[in-house]
Amino acid sequence: MKVLKFGGTSVSNTKNILKVEDIVKKESLKNRVIVVVSALHGVTDQLIKAAESASQNNENYLQIIKNLEEKHLDLVKELIPILDQSSWLSFVKKHFNDIEDICNGIFVLGEFTDKIKDKITSYGEFLSSNIIAARLQFEGLDAVWMNSSENIITNSNYTHAKVNFEATEKNLLQFLNENKNQMIIAPGFIAKDEKGNSTTLGRGGSDYTAAIIASAIDADELQIWTDVSGMMTSDPRLVSNAKPIPEISYAEAMELSHFGAKVLYPPTIQPVMVKNIDLRIKNTFDPEATGTLISHQLEKINPENQQIAVGISNMSHITLLTLEGSGMIGIPGFSAKLFQCLSNEKVNVILITQSSSEHSITVAIHEKDIFKAKNAIDLAFEDDLKLKKVEPVKIENHLAIVALVGENMKSRSGVSAKMFGCLGNNGINIRAIAQGSSEKNISIVISEKDIKKAVNVLHEEFFESEIKQVHLYICGTGNVGKKLIQQIYDQNEYLKENLLVNLRIAGLSNSRNMIFSDQGILENEFEDFNQNSEEASAEKFAQEIISRNLRNSVFVDVTASSEVPNIYEKLLKKSVNIVACNKIAASSDFENYKNLKNIARNHSCRFFFETNVGAGLPIIGTINDLIRSGDKITSIQAVLSGTLNFVFNNYDGSQPFSEIVAQAQKEGYTEPDPRLDLAGTDVARKILILAREAGYALEFNEIENESFLPEECMKGNVEDFYKALFKYESHFKNVLEKAKNDGKILKYVAEFKNGKAKVGLQHIAPESDLFHLYGKDNIVIFKTSRYSEQPLVVKGAGAGAEVTASGVFADIVRSI
Incomplete structure (x- = not known):
């Protein structure tokens, strides 16, 4: 026998209910089935909204009820044959009259208690399950409706009632013995206490209903039919590459659901886990998809053959409460006192972390519980606060929990380091950490604004390592x-x-x-x-x-x-x-x-x-390698301007100096303002950077700059600069002829030695390493403690958009 549960989206309208009908028909050909259904999509929220409006003396509740009634009446008209509709239309009207009567009472009294809340919200599942059962019966299927609230017995903890499993199991087995139908249709979520009052099992409780029934009858399998194809490695709304999880253990599924995996209501797993009943999550809208199997058999698989983690879950709207003080150290009972006062206020503690010195304890709770939690703590520790044994409770809001889950984390070293490393490298600050001794879960608390980034970083690290x-x-x-x-x-x-x-x-x-x-x-x-x-x-x-x-x-x-x-x-x-x-x-x-x-x-x-420095040449990288390996740079001699090298390699007096500079700019060798190159500013910056990377604290104004440009060339804008260059052509020819007469060539050289740097135009003899430098090439000559006699030379193209871009590209790749 199998138990199939269909959620609110699966029964949201006629079209979807017909899909459910097809699924149930196929399954009933092979197995006897119990079908548990939720309220129509959004109905429970609207029932609560109507009751809340009534409690606030807002007559809008009447319109909400009317809209819900119309929704159910339309469903009857679409699903039930026209000749048989009358009784079911009356059935819907009668129960919405009851709902209106309850809300009228709330309106008069101005009171909306949890007991009334359970009463009014129970109508959603009650109505949907009856209409669906009627549809199946009119289709000629061997179906019967079962009232879950008559069979599932709970205590009187309204909205989150605790199940009496012994009495519930007895009732369900008795119902099965008395009703041999192939299909049993039952409402989820709803139950009754021992006094006959309506209770509910918590939002999402229809899953739990199905699990309770499956456990009570020792079902062969529990199937949860929803709008996704199983549990995912992460929330697909945050991670576009989230993948379905084909198989997962009970413990892993419980951890994922506890920390926010919405596909499964957390308490669902416990009843079927006790009986070793397989739980399968399926997609109503893609019934052929495999879904996710949650099974006890997976506990036996060799962990070495499995991946480290199975999924990442997250939970938003979290607050951290921290209680700290020197009076807590070595004193038993502080933690118990904290948890007791929160328990009394029904504040759920999601995560706990405590310093080893016992100086502080931190708990994570939902933001909605913050005021009653703080008031409860202030009251419980009132005397300790007065005596300065503890500090006022510290509150941190706008946080989120992200949990990495996997049975196999306990058998692999370095998982935490890998997790914290990738988060740290992306600037995600971790406010708190919790890891159970079972090592199935590593949970962190981070800023809520970082949640998407954190989940994607972890998913990429643990599930998308290929790219x-x-x-x-x-x-x-x-x-x-x-x-x-x-x-x-x-x-x-x-x-x-x-x-x-x-x-x-x-x-x-x-x-x-x-x-x-x-x-x-x-x-x-x-x-x-x-x-x-x-x-x-x-x-x-x-x-x-x-x-x-x-x-x-x-x-x-x-x-x-x-x-x-x-x-x-x-x-x-x-x-x-x-x-x-x-x-x-x-x-x-x-x-x-x-x-x-x-x-x-x-x-x-x-x-x-x-x-x-040097466009795509590995100059700074070479310095870094030398320094990291323990070498010391004693001097640097370099031609660092591709622009100036191009200019002086091509200037022979046959063309004006200004035309050679313009050609260099046109070919992309100069800065946008060529004066930065020709005035030596750019070269001075480069030698400054090299000196700093070599470990010397040098400032720009400490660099000696021997300019070869007439002062007028530096005035005005770029157009004025070119006019001045043309005007002083004779000056540049004189500079060139002077070098030629000495049998030398012109190079603009940067030098660093004994902690001092200078740049300027020099006459270079043929025997110099700087002499044979052509086109836009750069050269850097390093002398170091290790390269003292034979220097280390880096030489190559030092300018041009293509090579500069490739150097930037190489840095991008190195940075990741």
């Missing part, structure tokens, strides 16, 4: 930005296949516009970027990144803006990784530079800026 989802926010869509974006689109399939990483461009911004998409901005959407965007600013872009709070977020700055680096600190504090092509931050005041690096370290995120 890591990374969200990129790119600021800057100029030459380098466009190349970078195109490289990401072109290379993403390779990254998915070979590095198991999926890069998703979740936000784009330039100085005027910005767009966002949590699902990723498609290539064609980028092409129409300016047409489908909103007004941008660096601050607005940062706020949007923070508010979206997506896992594995990386902010990429490919601008030369002095405004954008101002948002770095804010993003790093939210554990957003930063990849910067922009040199402003790393070359700013030393304290700011160190502060940003420390914030990144303290918030478990990355701050990478390899392309600040």
Whole structure:
């Protein structure tokens, strides 16, 4: 014999009830069945709303009742043959008259007690089950209606009545012996106490009714039919990649349901677990789907053959209450006193954690219980508070619980480290932790605003290890930005296949516009970027990144803006990784530079800026490797400006110097303002960054800059700059001829030695390592404790949008 339970969505309308009918017909061909049904979808809430309105002297309750009556009358007209409708229409009208009478009494008295609440809410299941039973009978099926409230006996704890299993089992077995029908239709949720008063088993209690019946009759299987295809690895409303769980143990199912898995009412499992009855969760709207099997047989499977966790559940609207004080240490009874006062107020404690010193104890409860919980604690510990043995109870609101559940966690080491590590790397602060000695569950309390991010991070770590989802926010869509974006689109399939990483461009911004998409901005959407965007600013872009709070977020700055680096600190504090092509931050005041690096370290995120020096060349990475391995850098000699190298490699006096500079800008080698390159500002920033990365506390104004530009070239705007360059052509020819006459060439060189740095134009002899440097190439020559006689040289293309973009791309991959 099997017990089938159908929830409110499964019986919400005629169309769905006919689906239920088909399922029941098929099952009854093989087994005798008991069918437990909920009220029509939303009916219980509306009955409560009507009663509450009546208690507040709001006559709107009459309209609510009328609407519910019409809903049930329409159902009778659609399900029952027209010649037989009269008696059932009268049946519905009679009971809604009773409901109205009860609400009239509430209206007069202004009182809505739990006892009355159980009475009025019992009508929902009573009506739906009778109408469905009548439908099956008129279809010629061997069906009979069973009144659950006459057979399930409880105490008088209204709204959450406790079942008398001995009396209930006796009644149910007697009913089965007296009624041999192939189908028995019963209302869920409702029962009666020993005095005959209506009681209910708690919201979601129809599941529990079905489990009570299954246990009492030793059913072969209990089936819970709902609107999803079984239990999921996580809430699909939060995690798009949530997967059905095909099989799960009783203990795992109980943990998941306790911490918020809505598909199953938590008390349901206990009655069938005692009798080792399999429980299967099925989808009314996809009956062929396998669903989830909850079985005692799974306890016997070798854990080494199973995955670590089976699912993640979450619960919102949580409050933490903390009782602490020196008077609690070593004194027995404080915990008992706390739990007793909460129990007296019917406050459910969801999670408990206590310091080993016994100085404090923290409990998690529902936000709705906060006022009565605080009042109860204040009253219970009134004397202790006066004597300063304990502090006033500390209250923290707007929290959530996330639980990782799995039988096999107890047999695997490092699960907690893996869990806390991935959360920490995404900036999710854990307020409290609880882990039972059975190790089936690790529960954490976090901020409610982080719940979606946390659940997705954990789901990716434990259930989607094959692909890591990374969200990129790119600021800057100029030459380098466009190349970078195109490289990401072109290379993403390779990254998915070979590095198991999926890069998703979740936000784009330039100085005027910005767009966002949590699902990723498609290539064609980028092409129409300016047409489908909103007004941008660096601050607005940062706020949007923070508010979206997506896992594995990386902010990429490919601008030369002095405004954008101002948002770095804010993003790093939210554990957003930063990849910067922009040199402003790393070359700013030393304290700011160190502060940003420390914030990144303290918030478990990355701050990478390899392309600040040498575009895609591994210069900063090389310094970091040397320092980490214990080497010490004693000097640096470098040509760090691809622009200046290009200019002086191509300037031979046959063309004006201004034309060579304009060509460099056109080919993308210069900064947006070429004066930053030619005045040595950009090179000075680069040697400053290298010195800092080598471990030296150097400021920008300490760098000696020997400029070769006439002062007039630095005045006005970029157009004025080019005019001045042309005007002083003779000056540049003189500089060139002087070097030629010495048999040397011009190179703009940066040097660092003995803690001091300088930049300037130098005459380079043929025997120098700097002589054979062509086009836009950069070169950096390191002398270190280990490379003292033969220096370490890094050489290659140091400018150009393509190579700079590839360097940024490499930093992005390193950051994740």
